[in-house]
Every structure is written in structure tokens, then in C-alpha cells.
Amino acid sequence: MTVKLLSAPFDLAAETDAFAAAQTGAGGIVTFTGVVRDAETGTLERMEIEHYPGMTERALQDIRDAALARWPLSGAMIIHRFGTLRPGETIMMVATASRHRADAFAAAEFLMDYLKSRAPFWKKEVTGQGAAWVDARDVDEAALERWQ
Amino acid sequence: MTVKLLSAPFDLAAETDAFAAAQTGAGGIVTFTGVVRDAETGTLERMEIEHYPGMTERALQDIRDAALARWPLSGAMIIHRFGTLRPGETIMMVATASRHRADAFAAAEFLMDYLKSRAPFWKKEVTGQGAAWVDARDVDEAALERWQ
Amino acid sequence: MTLDVLYFAWVRERIGLPRETLETQAATVADLVAELSAREERYAAAFADTSALRVAVDQALTDFDAPLTDAREVAFFPPMTGG
Amino acid sequence: MTLDVLYFAWVRERIGLPRETLETQAATVADLVAELSAREERYAAAFADTSALRVAVDQALTDFDAPLTDAREVAFFPPMTGG
Numbered sequence: 001m002t003v004k005l006l007s008a009p010f011d012l013a014a015e016t017d018a019f020a021a022a023q024t025g026a027g028g029i030v031t032f033t034g035v036v037r038d039a040e041t042g043t044l045e046r047m048e049i050e051h052y053p054g055m056t057e058r059a060l061q062d063i064r065d066a067a068l069a070r071w072p073l074s075g076a077m078i079i080h081r082f083g084t085l086r087p088g089e090t091i092m093m094v095a096t097a098s099r100h101r102a103d104a105f106a107a108a109e110f111l112m113d114y115l116k117s118r119a120p121f122w123k124k125e126v127t128g129q130g131a132a133w134v135d136a137r138d139v140d141e142a143a144l145e146r147w148q
Numbered sequence: 149m150t151v152k153l154l155s156a157p158f159d160l161a162a163e164t165d166a167f168a169a170a171q172t173g174a175g176g177i178v179t180f181t182g183v184v185r186d187a188e189t190g191t192l193e194r195m196e197i198e199h200y201p202g203m204t205e206r207a208l209q210d211i212r213d214a215a216l217a218r219w220p221l222s223g224a225m226i227i228h229r230f231g232t233l234r235p236g237e238t239i240m241m242v243a244t245a246s247r248h249r250a251d252a253f254a255a256a257e258f259l260m261d262y263l264k265s266r267a268p269f270w271k272k273e274v275t276g277q278g279a280a281w282v283d284a285r286d287v288d289e290a291a292l293e294r295w296q
Numbered sequence: 297m298t299l300d301v302l303y304f305a306w307v308r309e310r311i312g313l314p315r316e317t318l319e320t321q322a323a324t325v326a327d328l329v330a331e332l333s334a335r336e337e338r339y340a341a342a343f344a345d346t347s348a349l350r351v352a353v354d355q356a357l358t359d360f361d362a363p364l365t366d367a368r369e370v371a372f373f374p375p376m377t378g379g
Numbered sequence: 380m381t382l383d384v385l386y387f388a389w390v391r392e393r394i395g396l397p398r399e400t401l402e403t404q405a406a407t408v409a410d411l412v413a414e415l416s417a418r419e420e421r422y423a424a425a426f427a428d429t430s431a432l433r434v435a436v437d438q439a440l441t442d443f444d445a446p447l448t449d450a451r452e453v454a455f456f457p458p459m460t461g462g
Contacts, residue, residue: 197461200387200438200454202438263462270459
């Protein structure tokens with residue numbers, strides 16, 4: 001499966017291995033993994049990720065298709081979780097494979113930039129002091145411009 | 149261990165997991181894995197990787213130190229094999245972790261660019277027709293310029 | 297026209313419900329926003345600054361001046377924060 | 380001065396040995412290359428085009444005009460192809 005939307009934790013090691021094993025002719029494989037990091041104050045209890053069922057699956061497929069159309073990849077994968085996550089847990093991962101490393105790196109960055117700002121996910125951080133939605137960062141929106 | 153020079157195969161999944169588990173405060177982890185790909189003709193029997201014992205270890209440490217000095221990374225790892233490798237086997241991997249994904253991506257590309265052209269490894273491809281040293285690519289040398 | 301209207305993240309919290317089904321004659325997203333904002337204070341609060349909002353019509357991102365012709369589902373939410 | 384000279388990859392194959400210990404008065408890497416090339420045809424062949432070669436003095440990459448003062452180990456090899 002090349003796009004997975006999951007509420008349960010996933011096995012980063014197993015996913016990485018399975019993706020690598022499925023590549024034929026690839027010279028380089030790039031992965032990016034997002035991890036729930038603790039709040040500045042070190043008091044994060046959990047992260048809640050809300051998403052838009054129906055649109056999310058479609059957005060992930062579209063983002064993957066756009067990467068495959070743009071670079072000569074032998075494979076591309078997206079995994080993203082929703083629901084409740086604890087500090088240290090893995091939020092998502094992307095993996096790309098290509099003959100030349102520059103293409104694999106560029107495609108992985110492209111997938112991440114679009115996931116950040118164009119896939120319908122919203123993160124909320126819950127600490128002992130209360131809950132707060134994570135603000136979108138201007139730098140994430142700006143990152144999309146380089147692909148246009 | 150943050151720099152490993154190995155003659156035996158390594159477990160990509162286990163290394164990825166161990167690196168991820170060792171990060172505290174990291175938001176994003178980037179890995180690049182190089183795989184022995186078959187020759188254009190599909191006849192590759194094996195790859196032989198020669199290196200310069202003594203200088204190699206030093207070069208890998210220097211390259212890692214340069215990445216750590218340049219980006220705010222919570223971790224950086226290099227693994228590189230030498231000796232005999234079969235098609236599909238993993239040649240090397242790098243991993244970087246940082247609070248922001250742009251830093252982790254840039255540092256991983258930096259490690260790769262320097263590994264390609266500044267660490268004393270030489271690849272030889274052995275096919276049914278004979279053996280040939282892999283030529284350095286101009287694009288690899290050119291890739292270094294963006295970091296200077 | 298019958299429209300399913302969905303709210304996510306703090307838009308959902310501010311309006312106080314995740315989705316509702318409306319009868320409306322709104323021609324564009326902006327018309328729909330005006331209609332909802334006139335209805336109750338909680339809608340007006342949620343839609344006070346549409347530059348801080350995003351909208352999808354039938355699960356595709358679009359603009360606030362997009363027409364609603366043949367639309368079945370409109371969703372309002374803050375800028376996305378996935379990845 | 381006593382110098383360990385190392386050869387890697389096709390330089391090693393062309394010269395026919397991985398390392399040797401020499402007595403030399405060469406002041407620079409280029410002097411050493413000239414001295415070796417004058418010795419035997421296989422050295423001359425290996426060093427015919429130094430633009431296709433790289434050199435390390437005491438395990439640090441350097442240029443062919445680098446001095447050999449206090450050097451203990453010089454290595455010649457083609458451009459590296461790791462990663």
C-alpha cells in the first residue's frame with residue numbers, strides 16, 4: 001500500500017524495510033519521519049490529530065501522484081496517523097526511491113511540503129495547562145512556492 | 149555509534165529504529181539509503197568497494213562533524229560498507245534529525261554529497277563480461293559547490 | 297439547494313458542531329459565509345476573519361469566491377497543519 | 380626522507396602493488412610523481428594524467444603542488460565514488 005491513513009501506531013522499521021525491499025532498480029531511498037516532540041515547556045501530554053475523512057485519502061493520493069508525475073521514481077509512499085498520539089510517537093512518514101539521489105530527495109521534500117499545507121490534518125497539543133491548536137507556519141506555506 | 153564502517157551487511161530497519169529512538173526533541177528524521185542496483189544490462193554479479201583504512205574513518209567523522217556544526221541537529225549517523233556486495237544489498241545509509249524538516253533534509257543531502265566525493269571509497273562492478281571501476285560523475289563533484 | 301456544511305478544528309469548536317445540513321440559495325462560498333454569519337453570533341465569530349480560514353467544496357480546496365453550483369458538501373477549517 | 384606510498388583502485392591495479400616504502404628527496408607531491416614516473420613505464424602510465432587523480436598526504440586530501448615536509452604517508456587514487 002502506497003498511501004495509508006492510520007489511527008494506530010505503525011512500525012517505522014518494518015515500513016522502511018518493506019519499502020526498500022519493494023524497490024527494483026532504485027539506487028537511493030529517502031525517508032522522512034515526523035515525531036511528536038514535546039512542547040517547549042516539556043509538558044505535552046498528548047497530541048490530537050483531526051482530519052477530514054474522505055478528502056484526506058484523496059489529498060494523499062493526489063500528492064503522491066503529483067510527485068510520481070514530476071520525478072522518475074521507482075516508488076513513493078505516504079503514511080499519516082490521526083487520533084491521539086503521545087510524545088515520541090511517530091506521526092507520519094514518507095519514502096521515495098529513485099536511481100539518482102537528487103530526485104529522491106526532491107520528491108521527499110515535495111511530499112512533505114504538500115502534506116504540511118495541503119492535506120486536511122489539524123494538530124492540537126494537550127498539556128497540563130490546557131489544549132491549543134498548532135498554528136500553521138508561514139514558512140510551510142512559503143515552502144510550496146519553490147514547486148510552482 | 150554515529151559512524152560505522154562495516155564489511156558485513158547491516159539491518160536497515162533496526163538501524164533506522166535505533167536512530168529514531170535515540171532522538172529527543174527532534175521533530176523530523178531524514179534517512180538516505182544507497183542500494184546496489186543492477187547494471188544497465190542486468191548482469192551485475194557483485195560490487196566490490198575498496199577503501200583507505202585509517203583515512204576513511206577520519207573522513208566519515210569529519211563529514212559528520214561538519215554537518216553538526218552547520219545545522220542544529222539532534223543527531224547524525226553515517227554507516228558505510230566495504231568489501232563484496234550483491235545486487236539489492238544496502239551500501240550505506242545516513243540519518244539526520246532536527247526540530248525542523250528543512251534542516252534535517254539539508255544536512256542529509258550535505259552528508260551524501262561529501263560521502264560521494266570526499267570519503268575514500270571506490271566502487272568496482274563485476275559482471276559476467278568483466279570488472280569495471282565506477283566512474284565519478286561530474287554532477288557529484290558539482291553538488292559540493294552549493295555548500296561552499 | 298441542500299448542502300452539507302462541515303467544520304474542522306477550532307472552527308468546529310467555535311461553531312459548536314462538526315456538520316449540519318442546510319437549505320440555501322447561496323451562489324458562492326462568500327454568500328454562504330454571509331448567510332451563516334447573519335444567523336448567530338458563534339458563526340459570526342468563527343467567520344470574522346476569512347483570511348485565517350480555508351474552504352473546500354466537494355472535498356477540493358478552493359477560494360471564498362468559488363461558485364456553489366451543483367455543490368453538495370462545503371467544509372470550513374483553519375490552515376492545515378499535517379506532516 | 381622515508382615515505383609510505385599507497386595506491387588505490389585502478390591506480391593500484393595499474394602500478395601492480397597496494398603500497399611501498401621509498402627513500403626520496405621529493406619536495407612536493409608533483410616532484411614525487413615525476414620521480415615515480417621516471418622509474419618505470421607502469422608508473423608513467425598510472426600518472427599520465429594527474430587531473431584524473433587525487434592525492435592525500437597523511438590521510439588528508441590535498442593538491443599535487445602540496446609540500447612533503449614532514450610527510451609520512453602519501454596516497455594516490457582516482458576520484459572517489461562512495462555513497
